[in-house]
Amino acid sequence: MKCACRICWGDAWLLGTYGDWEDIVCLGCGRYKISKRLLAVNPGRAFDVILMRVELESWRAVHQTPIVSQSNARFTTPNSHHRLQRAFMLGPGS
Secondary structure, three states: OEEEOOOOOOEEEEEEEEOOEEEEEEOOOEEEEEEHHHHHHOOOOOEOHHHHHHHHHHHHHOOOOOEEOOOOOOEOOOOHHHHHHHHHHHOOOO
């Protein structure tokens, strides 16, 4: 079923719901499973898309389907995008 990605809000497909987990495939974030409880206790909070995609890739590097739970969820903070933008403009080591 077509849905919105829980991380980047792009086009995605819900493959299924299994207990507390939604199995999602996103065009930008790839396949991952996410805790419905995590989403319920953090209403309106936005994921830090860059940090979450890095987290998802670290799971894939060891050939595992990424799982997003309270322990590895990374949300945006008021300054997070400004910090990242500045780091990219200044380059490595800044």
